[in-house]
Every structure is written in C-alpha cells, then in structure tokens.
Amino acid sequence: MQTENPVTSAPFAHIDEAVALAHAAQATYGAASRAVRSALLRGLADALERDAAQLVAIADKETSLGDARLNGELARTAFQLRGFAERVDAGIANLQVDDAAVPGAPPAGRPQLTRVHVPLGPVAMFSASNFPFAFSVLGGDTASALAAGCTVIVKPHPGHPELSRRVHALAARVLREQGLPEGVIAFVDQASREAAVHLVGHADVAAVAFTGSYQGGVALWRATNARRRPIPFYGELGSINPLVVLPQALTDGVETPAATLAASITMGCGQFCTSPGLIVVHDDADGDRFAQALAQTLSTQKPHAMLTADMHRGFESATAHVAAQAGVRVRLAASAENDEAAAPAPRLFETDAQTFIANAALHEEMFGPAALIVKVRDEAQTLDVLSAVEGSLTVTLWGAQADTAANRALAATAQRIAGRVLFGSVPTGVAVCDAQQHGGPWPASTQPQTTSVGYAAIERFLRPVALQGAPQWAITATSGTATAE
Amino acid sequence: MQTENPVTSAPFAHIDEAVALAHAAQATYGAASRAVRSALLRGLADALERDAAQLVAIADKETSLGDARLNGELARTAFQLRGFAERVDAGIANLQVDDAAVPGAPPAGRPQLTRVHVPLGPVAMFSASNFPFAFSVLGGDTASALAAGCTVIVKPHPGHPELSRRVHALAARVLREQGLPEGVIAFVDQASREAAVHLVGHADVAAVAFTGSYQGGVALWRATNARRRPIPFYGELGSINPLVVLPQALTDGVETPAATLAASITMGCGQFCTSPGLIVVHDDADGDRFAQALAQTLSTQKPHAMLTADMHRGFESATAHVAAQAGVRVRLAASAENDEAAAPAPRLFETDAQTFIANAALHEEMFGPAALIVKVRDEAQTLDVLSAVEGSLTVTLWGAQADTAANRALAATAQRIAGRVLFGSVPTGVAVCDAQQHGGPWPASTQPQTTSVGYAAIERFLRPVALQGAPQWAITATSGTATAE
Structure with missing residues (x-):
C-alpha cells in the first residue's frame, strides 16, 4: 500500500520536475493576497482572449468542434476566470467563522476559536477531451484551484496536445509578467497511464481533479487511494442524464x-x-x-x-x-x-x-x-x-x-x-454561476458533495482549520485580509 | 468489485432489517420540517438528562471512566443535540443560493438556478469506544445526521454494549412519543468485522460515519470503496497531535x-x-x-x-x-x-x-x-x-x-x-461550536475537509442540488421552508 514515490525516478523525471516546481511555488502562492490571485485570474482571461483567433484555429484542427462552438467555449473560459477573480476579491476563499471565548466549564464554556480556510496544496489537474478550453489547461478546475491558492500541475489531454502547449505557454507568460513563479501552473507534457499513476501517487501532490472516462477515472481514483496517505480525488466520471x-x-x-x-x-x-x-x-x-x-x-x-x-x-x-x-x-x-x-x-x-x-x-x-x-x-x-x-x-x-x-x-x-x-429545457449547457452544481452520486462524481462547474468549485481545494486562542496576526495571515504578499 | 449486497442474506438478517427500517423511514424523515427535526433533537437531549444517573452508572461499569467525566460527557452530548436543534431551526440545513435568470447568450446569459441541499440518506454510524456518550449512539455523528435529515443505523461499540442498548431504547421511546418511525434511529446489535463490512456494503446505505482505530477504519473505508457505487465515508482514524x-x-x-x-x-x-x-x-x-x-x-x-x-x-x-x-x-x-x-x-x-x-x-x-x-x-x-x-x-x-x-x-x-x-492550552477537550474543526489530512480523517465535532459536521450529510427553472413549490419543498411534514 506504500505507493508514494521517491522525489525522483528516472522514467518520470519530467513529472517529478513539474511537481517540484508546483511544490516550490505553493508557499509563495498559497500565502499571496487576494489581489495577487485575482490579478492572475484576470491576466489569464485577457491573454486567452488576445490570442483567441490563433488558439481557436489550433483547437479546431485538433478537435473538429468548429469555430462557433470553440469561440463560445473560449469566451466561457475567460468569463469563468474573471468570475473567480471577482469572487476572490469578495473573499470567497477567506470565509471566517468566529466563536468568542465563553467563560465557565464545558460544554457551554469554551476557548476563543476562529475557523479559517487554507489551500490544500499542489493539485494534479487532468484535462478533459471534450472541452479543450473550459475543462482543460485553464478550465474550471485550474481556475478554482488558483482561486483557492493552490498551485496546479496540468496533465493535458492527448486529444489536443498542441493547443494545450500553446495555452500553457500563454499562462507561463502571464505568470512571468506578474512576477509569479512558473510552478504556479506547472505542466506535464506526457500522456501514458503509468505517468498519470505516478503523478497522483507523488508525495507532494495534495489533491487530484479529473474529468474524463469512467475507466480512466476509476483507475486513477484507485491509485490515489493506494497512497500511504490518500488525498482528495475529485473525479467527474460519467453520467447518463x-x-x-x-x-x-x-x-x-x-x-x-x-x-x-x-x-x-x-x-x-x-x-x-x-x-x-x-x-x-x-x-x-x-x-x-x-x-x-x-x-x-x-x-x-x-x-x-x-x-x-x-x-x-x-x-x-x-x-x-x-x-x-x-x-x-x-x-x-x-x-x-x-x-x-x-x-x-x-x-x-x-x-x-x-x-x-x-x-x-x-x-x-x-x-x-x-x-x-x-x-x-x-x-x-x-x-x-x-x-x-x-x-x-x-x-x-x-x-x-x-x-x-x-x-x-x-x-x-x-x-x-x-x-x-x-x-424543462435540456441538460447540455452548464451555466457558470454561484448556484450551479455539477456533480452527483457515483458514478457522476467520486465526491458527490462537490461541484466542478460554478463558483462553489473552489471549496474542493480549501480545507477548514480552527485556530484556537490565536493571536490576531495568525488569523489575519490565514484569512487573507493581509494586503502584503 | 460488485460487493453491494442483496436485500437479505441470512447471516446478517439483523443488519438488513435495521437498514430496511432506516431506508423506509428516510422518505418521511428526509422531508420532515425543521420543527420536527429540532423537536426530535431536543427530545433526545431531554431524555438523556432525565435518565442521567442510571446511564452514567452503566457507563462507568462498562468503561471505568468515572462519574465526573461521564456526567460531563452526558451533559456535553445533550448540549450538542440542543445546539444542532437551534441551528436546524435557524436553517443550517436549508442554505439556499439563488441565481436569477440572465437574458442573452452564454456565458453571461443563464437560466434561473437555485442551489439547495438534500439529505444523503441513511447513514451507517460506527460508535467509538472512548466517548460512550458523545461519540456513541446519540453522539455528534448521529446528531449531525439527524439534523441534516438523514436516518441513522447505529453500530454500537462492543466496549459499552449495555449502555448502547439503553440509550437506543431511550431514543426509540422518544421517536414513538413524537410519532416518528423507529427507523429514524435504527440499531444493529451485532459486532463482528464481517457484519460491519456487510453494513457499509449495503445498497441502501448512503454514507458512513466512523470514529475508531486506524486499522478498523481503513478496512471499512476499503470495503466502502469496493462497492459498485461507492458512497462517502467519514472516518476519523488516528492522530498524534x-x-x-x-x-x-x-x-x-x-x-x-x-x-x-x-x-x-x-x-x-x-x-x-x-x-x-x-x-x-x-x-x-x-x-x-x-x-x-x-x-x-x-x-x-x-x-x-x-x-x-x-x-x-x-x-x-x-x-x-x-x-x-x-x-x-x-x-x-x-x-x-x-x-x-x-x-x-x-x-x-x-x-x-x-x-x-x-x-x-x-x-x-x-x-x-x-x-x-x-x-x-x-x-x-x-x-x-x-x-x-x-x-x-x-x-x-x-x-x-x-x-x-x-x-x-x-x-x-x-x-x-x-x-x-x-x-497555548492543550488539545484534549474539543469545544462544540460553529468554528470548531475536528478533522485533518490523512490519517486524521478520510475526508480532511470535514469535521466530526461542531456544527459544520452537518455538511457531511447534505448534498447540494441545483434546481434549474424550478417552480416555487419544488424549491420550497426542498429548502425546508415548508411547515407541513
């Protein structure tokens, strides 16, 4: 059952390198202010739109989905990145519950407690085939992980390799422009099943997001559960609607x-x-x-x-x-x-x-x-x-x-x-909004209480922590109200 | 991998019967109003306190924990049941997010969506040894599941069998007095490992809550994951603090x-x-x-x-x-x-x-x-x-x-x-409040983003559902604002 991997192993050196970049960037990015995170999300949206014509042409060549659909999907992807940016500014990742101390004996008496949220850490993100923009390199999983303060290791889908590389290059440029480490959005340009299993088993990966086939998803879910220390696996696997x-x-x-x-x-x-x-x-x-x-x-x-x-x-x-x-x-x-x-x-x-x-x-x-x-x-x-x-x-x-x-x-x-x-209406077409829920009992989702579309998707990558008797600096540092980064 | 069980199987007939009771009660109880649920929680608290002297005497005989500690724990358990009742009244299980329709094409244009929460369904609840009241028959897992609108199948801990039976009998009496089906709190008086595996594999069980040893918890987690349709497993397994x-x-x-x-x-x-x-x-x-x-x-x-x-x-x-x-x-x-x-x-x-x-x-x-x-x-x-x-x-x-x-x-x-x-302070003693977080990365919890103490524990047993273009009656029926049951 001890399937976590050593930090380097020759056949997967490329993957280990990507994880190392994301891991190294996590401390900086996880502690970054709301303003830094939302600026990144907006910068990525702008960059996608700037290169839209070129990206859609590549996507169409690789996927046959057609200009109209692909332009619409790119617009949706940018809309989604900006939507997360707005919510980061509004404090979606920084919800805080305060319970003042109550003098006296338990159960009524209690210490001061503040519930905050911390990012899980580097997320291994498996792109889907069918939405080369909206569920791929800069799609909803990446946007929600970045909004939560998690770095991302992108595993592109082999159905659109050139598009994935281009979109990642664009993301890398935005990171450079904004002075953020490249590991905030790391990239694994390798497609084998073994490589994927290696990635989800890596000790420095903190969560997995997957959209794809039932068989592929279940295999990776099992590999994730076989870790010495299992981690959350968010898989959207299949649905007959x-x-x-x-x-x-x-x-x-x-x-x-x-x-x-x-x-x-x-x-x-x-x-x-x-x-x-x-x-x-x-x-x-x-x-x-x-x-x-x-x-x-x-x-x-x-x-x-x-x-x-x-x-x-x-x-x-x-x-x-x-x-x-x-x-x-x-x-x-x-x-x-x-x-x-x-x-x-x-x-x-x-x-x-x-x-x-x-x-x-x-x-x-x-x-x-x-x-x-x-x-x-x-x-x-x-x-x-x-x-x-x-x-x-x-x-x-x-x-x-x-x-x-x-x-x-x-x-x-x-x-x-x-x-x-x-x-009424038809189920195809999933609005990106606060009320959306894209997930359901198995096999729809491996974690049916979470969504992979809409702004509640961020919750997948945050973990609550109760701070007991904490000095104000500790609460402020975590709840993200600090303006410094 | 198809380990879900048929509805009856001779060696575990007792378990199948308990699950059938909980399953049958789920439709009624899951649709019950806030007032019905909170009255049940308060009725259980009152009944525990009424029989406190007798229950503590049995508990002390079975656990050696002593009168002072056990009286305190019983008080905490009643406090916790009442705390959930207050929050049910305040709508903790009925949080609702509304997104009005926006005319126009996507991504900005969208249909009307309302995000509500539904109870998962019958919860198999494994009592812990070390808190014969607070993490047992009517402990935090049961209280939070009942608050969410889930029926419960209680698996008592063999360390305090007589106490478990007494507390369940008391709960059954409260259910009768309040005109609720006995299956709202079903009881499995059987302790083997095989019986436990059978219970978590039962097709009509919708979630599992477990507090106990690492080995026992991991075995049941694996059995749950081996179902044809895996379900959420909330295990608190061990921690070195x-x-x-x-x-x-x-x-x-x-x-x-x-x-x-x-x-x-x-x-x-x-x-x-x-x-x-x-x-x-x-x-x-x-x-x-x-x-x-x-x-x-x-x-x-x-x-x-x-x-x-x-x-x-x-x-x-x-x-x-x-x-x-x-x-x-x-x-x-x-x-x-x-x-x-x-x-x-x-x-x-x-x-x-x-x-x-x-x-x-x-x-x-x-x-x-x-x-x-x-x-x-x-x-x-x-x-x-x-x-x-x-x-x-x-x-x-x-x-x-x-x-x-x-x-x-x-x-x-x-x-x-x-x-x-x-x-500062010491980690023993966990306050029951809104800000509490009792859970953490593996092996502390199998689902590190959830808590088993404090009022956020209810989230484990609710699942978000987005209602699209729904008539008002459908939203009201689910969001629990209806007063009828």
Whole structure:
C-alpha cells in the first residue's frame, strides 16, 4: 500500500520536475493576497482572449468542434476566470467563522476559536477531451484551484496536445509578467497511464481533479487511494442524464420536443458530460409518436467527427453492447456508410422499464450521439427507473411544473440521484454561476458533495482549520485580509 | 468489485432489517420540517438528562471512566443535540443560493438556478469506544445526521454494549412519543468485522460515519470503496497531535508546563483522539529540564483502567514497538507491577529529529497514556518534524504568540498538517461550536475537509442540488421552508 514515490525516478523525471516546481511555488502562492490571485485570474482571461483567433484555429484542427462552438467555449473560459477573480476579491476563499471565548466549564464554556480556510496544496489537474478550453489547461478546475491558492500541475489531454502547449505557454507568460513563479501552473507534457499513476501517487501532490472516462477515472481514483496517505480525488466520471417526458409535455404535439431533444443529444457529437442518454417516456400512443419523431429527427442530424479515433471506437463498442442486450430494440441504427466515417451517425435504442431496471449494462454511459428510450407504464415505474440509475449529473423533467403529489415524488427522486434537476429545457449547457452544481452520486462524481462547474468549485481545494486562542496576526495571515504578499 | 449486497442474506438478517427500517423511514424523515427535526433533537437531549444517573452508572461499569467525566460527557452530548436543534431551526440545513435568470447568450446569459441541499440518506454510524456518550449512539455523528435529515443505523461499540442498548431504547421511546418511525434511529446489535463490512456494503446505505482505530477504519473505508457505487465515508482514524514547546514557553520554569502537559497526556487514560502524542522540544538545557520534569510528573500519575482489554494490549504493543526502534530512548518505562494491572502506567520516549523524520514507525499513534519527545536543533528542524507527520487532528504551539517570521512559518506549517491549531492550552477537550474543526489530512480523517465535532459536521450529510427553472413549490419543498411534514 506504500505507493508514494521517491522525489525522483528516472522514467518520470519530467513529472517529478513539474511537481517540484508546483511544490516550490505553493508557499509563495498559497500565502499571496487576494489581489495577487485575482490579478492572475484576470491576466489569464485577457491573454486567452488576445490570442483567441490563433488558439481557436489550433483547437479546431485538433478537435473538429468548429469555430462557433470553440469561440463560445473560449469566451466561457475567460468569463469563468474573471468570475473567480471577482469572487476572490469578495473573499470567497477567506470565509471566517468566529466563536468568542465563553467563560465557565464545558460544554457551554469554551476557548476563543476562529475557523479559517487554507489551500490544500499542489493539485494534479487532468484535462478533459471534450472541452479543450473550459475543462482543460485553464478550465474550471485550474481556475478554482488558483482561486483557492493552490498551485496546479496540468496533465493535458492527448486529444489536443498542441493547443494545450500553446495555452500553457500563454499562462507561463502571464505568470512571468506578474512576477509569479512558473510552478504556479506547472505542466506535464506526457500522456501514458503509468505517468498519470505516478503523478497522483507523488508525495507532494495534495489533491487530484479529473474529468474524463469512467475507466480512466476509476483507475486513477484507485491509485490515489493506494497512497500511504490518500488525498482528495475529485473525479467527474460519467453520467447518463435521464430526461423524463411526462404526457403533459406532449399535449402540444411531439415534433418540437423531439427536435429540441435531438439537438441536445447530438450537440458536440454527443460528447457532453450532460448529454441526455436516457429518455423516459410513457408507454402510450403519444409516447410512441414521440419516440418515432425523435428517431426521425435524429436520423437527419449530421454530427461532426468525434474528438479522437479512440473515442469513436469507444462509441461504436458501447452502442453495440447496448444493442446486443436482450429486450433492447434498435430504433435508429447506424447505416453502413456512417459506420466508416469519422463522424458517427446518431443511435436510438428502446426498452421497457423492467428490462432496464434489471440490466446494469443499460445504466452505463454511451459517450457520443446516442440515447436509450425507456417506456414506463406509469409514474411509479418512472421512479423505479430513476432509482435504478443511482447517480447522474442531471435529471431533466418535462411536464412536471404543476404542484401535484406525483410531481413532488418525481422531483424528490430526481434530487436523490442527481446534482442538477431541470424543470424543462435540456441538460447540455452548464451555466457558470454561484448556484450551479455539477456533480452527483457515483458514478457522476467520486465526491458527490462537490461541484466542478460554478463558483462553489473552489471549496474542493480549501480545507477548514480552527485556530484556537490565536493571536490576531495568525488569523489575519490565514484569512487573507493581509494586503502584503 | 460488485460487493453491494442483496436485500437479505441470512447471516446478517439483523443488519438488513435495521437498514430496511432506516431506508423506509428516510422518505418521511428526509422531508420532515425543521420543527420536527429540532423537536426530535431536543427530545433526545431531554431524555438523556432525565435518565442521567442510571446511564452514567452503566457507563462507568462498562468503561471505568468515572462519574465526573461521564456526567460531563452526558451533559456535553445533550448540549450538542440542543445546539444542532437551534441551528436546524435557524436553517443550517436549508442554505439556499439563488441565481436569477440572465437574458442573452452564454456565458453571461443563464437560466434561473437555485442551489439547495438534500439529505444523503441513511447513514451507517460506527460508535467509538472512548466517548460512550458523545461519540456513541446519540453522539455528534448521529446528531449531525439527524439534523441534516438523514436516518441513522447505529453500530454500537462492543466496549459499552449495555449502555448502547439503553440509550437506543431511550431514543426509540422518544421517536414513538413524537410519532416518528423507529427507523429514524435504527440499531444493529451485532459486532463482528464481517457484519460491519456487510453494513457499509449495503445498497441502501448512503454514507458512513466512523470514529475508531486506524486499522478498523481503513478496512471499512476499503470495503466502502469496493462497492459498485461507492458512497462517502467519514472516518476519523488516528492522530498524534504534535505539541511544540518553544523556548519562550519555558522562561518561567518547566514545572507548570510539564504538569499541564502530563495531565493532558494521561486524561482519560490517554484515550482521547486529541491526546498529545508527540512533544517537540528544543535540544537545549531548558528542553532537557522540561523533558525530565514531564517524565517525573507522568510517573506520579495513576490513570484508570483502559476501556477494553484489547485496547490495553494494543497500547502495550504500540509502546513496545516504539521502544524497540533504533535511536529511541525510554524516558519513562512501565514498571513490572503496572504492566500486569488493567490500568497501564504512562510511558515517555525520546528521540532526535532526524531519527523521527526517517522512521515512519514513529509517526503512528500510541493510543493510551504515552508520548514521544522529539528534540530539535532549531526552528527549521521543527518545521521538518511537523511536515513528516503529514496529517493530524491538532497541532499545539506553546510560546508562539509573538508576530515573528519564525512563528508565522510555524503557524503555516501547523495549518498545513492539522485541522485545529492551538496557541497555548492543550488539545484534549474539543469545544462544540460553529468554528470548531475536528478533522485533518490523512490519517486524521478520510475526508480532511470535514469535521466530526461542531456544527459544520452537518455538511457531511447534505448534498447540494441545483434546481434549474424550478417552480416555487419544488424549491420550497426542498429548502425546508415548508411547515407541513
């Protein structure tokens, strides 16, 4: 169980060097004032925007995501960095709870205590494939770690290596301009599984942030737990995002809802962690018309290529696995020609509630433009289907606006399994704001009480400390109200 | 890896039954109003106090902790239940963040979002041996889970079985009186390791709270992580609680500080999770006088018997292991007669900083009345010793009141490894208040960002959910402002 690594080990010297830089920078950056941290976050946002045209061109070449989407994503990434900067200025990392001393014997009597927050230390940050800006080098994990006062060791995703290098070079320039050590944002330009395991096992890494596949994430989570001294691992691993279509949602016809849903399923070629992969529909005439309309609309969609050839293979394999399950009907199959292309055709499957509930193979994510329709008999069976899912980033409810006992039960069940519950709309698209929650019970997140999108994401990288009987200088130094750095 | 259990399995039918009760009660209790939850917490406090004399007598028979201590602990437990009740009334479990919709395109444009908190669900709660009231059936874990709206499955500690049964019977009576289902506080009267593993693996258990030994805790943590869908595990596992004696603390002589420290080391026969087990002293004349005075005072202490024979054996084995390490000097040995008694004699060991840093065997807790003195050359070496500890519930600093660079470095290092940093005083005795933090980096806690003492402990059992575009009834139902239950 003692898998922490020595400070240097030849095959991973590059990683050890990056960790050493981040570790060395932690003392300075962890003690830096709010003004220093927020200036860094704003400087990174400005630099991204200044180089936007060039960066988007590289990103498009590497990911096929297209100019419009990539420009929007870069804007979101800059918005997010500035949003964290504003909140750092407002003291989000410096929340403090004071309990004055109370004379007398315990339990009522007590010493003076002040609860402050300290940064965890260097964070190993694993970039995602599907958001080359927003969940990559300067994405939400990096922004929230920097806001908390943690240095970051960026592990880029092999799906966009050149973009990652460019964005890191840009970050390094901003650090130099602002007189901060380069180790505040260290970079590991190495992609093997063994290298990743080495990184999360390094004694000087204090936390891990990961967005990616279930298998890759679980492997790193296990490696992190096998350390002599385990550390927090924040993994966002996979989610099937149930969308419940109640009969009330179809009273104005099936065409518009089907088109809305088809667009969400195929957005970004289905490579969104919040892509709706499970559609719960009542087993009645309207439900069947809706399923048909959905299949029809999906068949006309032409998604762009997937991010990597590996992911395309993974999608074909996952959809074939679902298609092969007993009791599953293929509503929309891949045509032979589409199977050969880099851009996969959308798929749609259908099954009944009992089959779904009994077969865990149907509860797993198909990452790409595919969904499984589950036909339910009634509202009680809808609850059973959701309960079988167990964990998801989102649940979307269509037609549940009215205050009825059935809708209350549905909303309660949805909240039991998901981090975000939508009343109407589609789950793709995650707003960056204070109220956001992007996380949920396993397998959505390894730490379901945390979020990787929105400003509460900073909490992952802060640890509370109670200072007992502390002199004022000690409280001030930690609570970040000091202006010096 | 699929170790979740079927709903019934003969050898553990008793456990399955308790989980089924808690699971069935969760829907009702999780949706109960603040008034219902706070009335329950207050009712439990009242009932404990009403039966205090009888309960303390049983506890003393089973634990040897003595009337004074046990009466104080019962008072603390009732105080804690009432403190959670007050905070439930004030809305601690119902914090809500609202982000109004912003028209326009993302990233600035966004839907309406409200962040609320939902209870995790049934909590498997493992009682500790050393606080038969405050960390047992109705202790802090139960109180905070109930405050969060979670039902609890209590696993009593075998060190005080009769007391546990009595306190549970009392709780069951309060539940009946208040018209709540008995499963709100379910009880598992079975103690084997296999039974415990079965309990944490049960599909209907949503979280685990554990206070106890490192080995037992890690075994259950691993079992929890081996579930098909892992769940949060809050374990408080062990801590050596460094206490740093700076030369400034000894300027008025060594006798008083030595007596204060000796009392803390032997309090409760050293069976406190915050017992100071590592004493860092400068290697100079005053430091040596202090070490001598400490050994002398300790030799006069007569601790009561340890909680169980197993724990006594564990203490003898842990201290013998430390005594056998190269470079360790025995400052105070057990006399032959003490070794035979149920009450162990205090032990004191001494080593130098380099020996300590290099030998991980010296970083582990000796649960009982023992401490290891580490002699340091200077302040820099003090930081190295603390860094080698890595994780602890507390660090205590004596003589670090002045605002100097050395004290700032010491305070920063102490905060990096501990959840509570004391300036003066002793770490035994943990105030129940809002600012408290009882937790720290591994091995102190499996989830170092949470606390098991103080009112922030409730956060362990709540999960944020973002409600998007939700009708008012859905927000009200979850945020607990509804008065109906």
